[in-house]
Amino acid sequence: MNILTGKARKAGVLGWPVAHSRSPRLHGFWLARHGIDGAYLPLPVRPEHFVDAVRALSRLGFAGANVTIPHKEAAFALCDAVDAVGQRAGSVNTLFFRDDGRIEGTSTDGWGFLESIREQAPGWQAGDGPAVILGAGGAVRSVAAALLDAGCPRLVLANRTVARAEALARDLGGPVEVTDAPRLEDASLLVNGTSLGMAGEPPLEIDLAPLPASAVVADMVYVPLETALLAQARGRGLRAVDGLGMLLHQARPGFHQWFGVAPTVDAELRQFVAADLLA
Numbered sequence: 662m663n664i665l666t667g668k669a670r671k672a673g674v675l676g677w678p679v680a681h682s683r684s685p686r687l688h689g690f691w692l693a694r695h696g697i698d699g700a701y702l703p704l705p706v707r708p709e710h711f712v713d714a715v716r717a718l719s720r721l722g723f724a725g726a727n728v729t730i731p732h733k734e735a736a737f738a739l740c741d742a743v744d745a746v747g748q749r750a751g752s753v754n755t756l757f758f759r760d761d762g763r764i765e766g767t768s769t770d771g772w773g774f775l776e777s778i779r780e781q782a783p784g785w786q787a788g789d790g791p792a793v794i795l796g797a798g799g800a801v802r803s804v805a806a807a808l809l810d811a812g813c814p815r816l817v818l819a820n821r822t823v824a825r826a827e828a829l830a831r832d833l834g835g836p837v838e839v840t841d842a843p844r845l846e847d848a849s850l851l852v853n854g855t856s857l858g859m860a861g862e863p864p865l866e867i868d869l870a871p872l873p874a875s876a877v878v879a880d881m882v883y884v885p886l887e888t889a890l891l892a893q894a895r896g897r898g899l900r901a902v903d904g905l906g907m908l909l910h911q912a913r914p915g916f917h918q919w920f921g922v923a924p925t926v927d928a929e930l931r932q933f934v935a936a937d938l939l940a
Contacts, residue, residue: 666698671722672919673702675714675736676729680705683934684727687912690933691924699920711735719758724919726756727912733799740766749810750803751832755915770800771807773911774879778850780910780926782877782900787811789875790849795819795865797826800881801854802833808850809835819843845871853880858888865890869897880904884938905935 674684680703688701704726706714711732718726728736733752737743740753741763747753753766778785792813794801797820805816815836820826823841830837845851851872857865859882867890869878878894883904894901909926917923 664698665700668698670697670699670724670920671702672699672724672726672915673704673718674727674729675704675706675711675732677705677707677731679703679729682729683908683937684729684912686937687909687930687934688916690930691916691922692920695920695922695924697920697922706732708732708735712739715739715756715764719762719764723758725758725915727915728754728756730799736766740764743767746771746806749806749833752799752802754803754911757918767914768803769911769914770803770907771805771810772914773909774804774881774907775807775811776910776913776926777906778877778879778902781902781906785850785877785900787813790873791815791817791847792850792852793817793819793843793845793848794852794854795843795857795867796854797822797829798854801852802829804852804854804881805829805833805837809833809837813850817843817848845869845876846873848872848876851876851878853882853888853890856882858882858890860884869893869899872897872899874898876900877902881907883908886935886938905931905938909934 674682685701685703692699736753742765744767747767750768753768755767755769757765787808792808817838818826819840826839830839856862877900879902880888880890881904882888886903891901913924
């Protein structure tokens with residue numbers, strides 16, 4: 662049990678709605694593990710109240726906050742400073758409130774994605790070959806930027822609305838191709854960045870047969886934890902990376918800054934958060 666004192670460090674997650682967020686459970690686990698005098702709170706904030714709420718948190722002594730749907734772009738605009746990673750992603754998911762009142766932001770989604778790949782598919786490198794990403798939403802932007810920055814030789818964006826993918830490609834720069842029918846024959850990585858396959862959503866229909874035997878298949882969806890895409894990949898002997906790893910790893914930099922401890926992702930944490938997903 663955590664016993665809070667008047668010196669407790671405080672952080673939280675801003676979203677609308679926010680009841681579905683697993684971040685309080687995740688950060689709460691780390692706070693308890695390390696015996697930290699601190700709290701991480703769910704903070705439901707309507708879009709029209711977002712700016713006032715963030716400024717109030719800063720004045721109330723919060724160390725920072727995570728930002729989830731629909732606030733990531735608004736958070737980017739609100740920040741006094743955004744680091745190079747956040748600038749590249751075009752949005753932020755992690756805020757730091759400084760003692761001088763400044764609000765700084767970054768995006769940890771792309772970093773968390775790469776850390777998850779390294780954990781679940783050791784040996785894979787961004788430079789191994791082209792990466793194919795399905796979708797062009799907010800999280801895809803961060804993941805695509807991280808892959809390019811890590812040395813991916815060619816990125817293929819496949820999205821139902823080609824114009825949206827083309828706009829993302831222009832923002833990213835670099836070797837980015839846009840298509841509505843991606844070729845998988847030479848891909849080293851396939852990423853599902855859409856909601857297809859998520860519980861309550863239509864399935865993702867794709868044939869993985871053309872993928873090389875060395876390819877990695879990753880799904881940003883983590884409900885269910887084992888999507889049909891990942892099951893198909895494992896059935897073909899391909900390395901499969903679930904969406905839970907990205908969720909866990911993207912939280913590490915913020916926790917470190919806010920609470921002064923560098924947390925780790927291990928089997929005990931995965932089981933603790935996954936139990937909530939199953940429930």
